[in-house]
Amino acid sequence: MPDGIIYLVGAGPGDPGLITLRGIECLRQAQVVVYDYLANEQLLNHAPPDAERIYAGKIGGRHNQEQEEINRLLVEKGQQGKIVVRLKGGDPFVFGRGGEECEALALAGLPFEVVPGVTAAVGAAAYAGIPLTHRDFTASVAFVTGQEGKDKSESGIDWDRLSLGDGTVVFYMGITSLRRNMQRMSKHGRDPHTPVALVRWATTSRQQVLTGTLADIADKAEKSGFKPPAITIVGDVVNLRDKLRWFDSRPLSGRRIVVTRAADQAGEFSSMLTSSGATIFECATIKLVEPESWDELDAAIGTLAGFDWLVLTSGNAVRFFFQRLNALGFDARALGRCKVCAVGPKTAEAIREHGIRPDLVPADYKAEGVVSEFARLDMIGKKVLFPRADRAREVIPSNLEQMGAQVTAPVAYRNILPDRLCPEALLALEKRCIDCITFTSSSTVLNLAELLGADLLADMLKGVAVASIGPITSRTCRDLGLKVDIEPQEYTLSSLNAAIQQYFSLPAH
Numbered sequence: 001m002p003d004g005i006i007y008l009v010g011a012g013p014g015d016p017g018l019i020t021l022r023g024i025e026c027l028r029q030a031q032v033v034v035y036d037y038l039a040n041e042q043l044l045n046h047a048p049p050d051a052e053r054i055y056a057g058k059i060g061g062r063h064n065q066e067q068e069e070i071n072r073l074l075v076e077k078g079q080q081g082k083i084v085v086r087l088k089g090g091d092p093f094v095f096g097r098g099g100e101e102c103e104a105l106a107l108a109g110l111p112f113e114v115v116p117g118v119t120a121a122v123g124a125a126a127y128a129g130i131p132l133t134h135r136d137f138t139a140s141v142a143f144v145t146g147q148e149g150k151d152k153s154e155s156g157i158d159w160d161r162l163s164l165g166d167g168t169v170v171f172y173m174g175i176t177s178l179r180r181n182m183q184r185m186s187k188h189g190r191d192p193h194t195p196v197a198l199v200r201w202a203t204t205s206r207q208q209v210l211t212g213t214l215a216d217i218a219d220k221a222e223k224s225g226f227k228p229p230a231i232t233i234v235g236d237v238v239n240l241r242d243k244l245r246w247f248d249s250r251p252l253s254g255r256r257i258v259v260t261r262a263a264d265q266a267g268e269f270s271s272m273l274t275s276s277g278a279t280i281f282e283c284a285t286i287k288l289v290e291p292e293s294w295d296e297l298d299a300a301i302g303t304l305a306g307f308d309w310l311v312l313t314s315g316n317a318v319r320f321f322f323q324r325l326n327a328l329g330f331d332a333r334a335l336g337r338c339k340v341c342a343v344g345p346k347t348a349e350a351i352r353e354h355g356i357r358p359d360l361v362p363a364d365y366k367a368e369g370v371v372s373e374f375a376r377l378d379m380i381g382k383k384v385l386f387p388r389a390d391r392a393r394e395v396i397p398s399n400l401e402q403m404g405a406q407v408t409a410p411v412a413y414r415n416i417l418p419d420r421l422c423p424e425a426l427l428a429l430e431k432r433c434i435d436c437i438t439f440t441s442s443s444t445v446l447n448l449a450e451l452l453g454a455d456l457l458a459d460m461l462k463g464v465a466v467a468s469i470g471p472i473t474s475r476t477c478r479d480l481g482l483k484v485d486i487e488p489q490e491y492t493l494s495s496l497n498a499a500i501q502q503y504f505s506l507p508a509h
């Protein structure tokens with residue numbers, strides 16, 4: 001049997017974007033992933049779905065016996081010829097016991113590679129706005145374990161050297177022994193007024209920063225119940241945070257937002273809000289499925305070149321229409337001279353991905369906008385194909401028919417209720433720790449009301465800012481007894497994001 005290979009991969013400090021490209025390449029090939037408590041679980045999505053996933057983490061330090069078991073597991077999987085990724089928080093060779101794991105592999109004669117990662121000190125410093133070195137303050141930095149000395153009577157750390165001078169000192173695993181370590185540094189010569197920052201869950205939406213001095217940080221941490229995992233940064237550079245903080249001063253930092261959309265659609269909007277600093281709870285309220293019968297759409301596709309206009313009013317309509325076109329063995333050429341209308345810029349972009357430049361995009365991105373554009377054209381006797389959702393509004397077909405057009409409106413997909421709502425989002429709503437909920441179509445509101453009951457929904461959303469993409473969705477909200485706090489001028493996701501930011505920038509919110 002061929003020997004496997006073991007990749008020790010640094011997962012970075014928490015933000016899943018902080019893993020290296022090489023790390024992702026390794027994960028993509030993995031047959032087995034052995035991962036730690038501090039490695040972000042989202043990274044496991046890079047591994048093939050059938051890869052074996054083994055959790056080897058433990059909160060707050062690990063006993064030697066457990067470490068030996070992990071070493072044995074890595075050797076065993078390697079000997080079975082497997083491609084193994086050992087995914088470790090931060091960097092594998094910084095307080096990660098990666099050295100011991102490699103020694104075990106070397107002893108067993110197994111090939112391994114080490115992929116570095118952004119270590120917690122570096123990640124925390126960046127996301128807290130604290131440069132670890134700075135020409136005006138210090139020219140050195142030391143990474144030190146805060147737990148050292150627990151089972152050794154004599155400290156192996158040279159506290160004199162660490163404390164004298166102005167070098168930045170970063171403690172890992174230093175929260176439980178914070179008081180003792182701070183006292184040691186003052187005792188060995190560091191000015192008790194030296195600024196200190198504690199950074200918990202650095203680089204994630206849970207990041208918390210507490211600042212103080214060598215003299216008072218332990219009291220402050222105790223008072224506020226500050227818990228691990230956190231790193232401690234000691235040095236004058238900590239003062240720079242006032243000027244350089246960015247991560248926790250973004251427009252939506254600290255805001256918790258529920259995003260309701262179809263499961264496969266939420267990603268783009270969520271990442272817009274996340275990059276403005278918000279913590280997102282994705283709560284799919286819509287499941288998109290095929291129509292009960294394809295007959296009507298298939299018949300239309302069969303005579304596509306005979307239509308004058310194809311009108312597409314959402315990214316979903318584009319997706320389902322072209323999927324069906326392709327499934328029937330056609331491509332965009334089947335459109336012949338048929339012109340294409342997109343409801344707005346996003347739909348237009350989705351259409352362009354199929355090699356087609358939309359002929360018409362109304363200035364007002366909604367059904368009424370489409371209607372008023374067509375009102376300027378001669379539509380008498382024109383054949384219009386309008387593939388739609390099963391519960392779509394009748395605005396387009398009825399108005400175009402009034403203009404004399406012949407409209408075919410087959411169902412291209414159905415919006416159905418999901419089997420259940422996301423438990424994390426529900427729990428957060430129940431605990432009343434949500435700041436805002438977003439609705440990007442009437443179906444998202446209607447479905448949520450149907451799943452929860454309108455009364456419970458109205459009750460759960462008391463004190464939560466309701467953000468609606470446009471007037472139609474807002475009306476649905478109001479019909480259900482909800483008050484709409486945020487509605488952008490333009491019905492796009494980026495405008496909704498901007499309107500949410502604007503709302504939360506007001507002092508009253």
Ligand code: SAH
Binds near residue numbers: 038088091124200
């Ligand atoms: N190999 C890891 C360190 C493992 S030791 C690395 O390179 O980062 C575990 C300690 O790392 C924790 O006790 C804590 O001090 C620190 N740590 C890891 N991830 C952290 C995070 N996201 N925020 C703050 N500290 C973190």
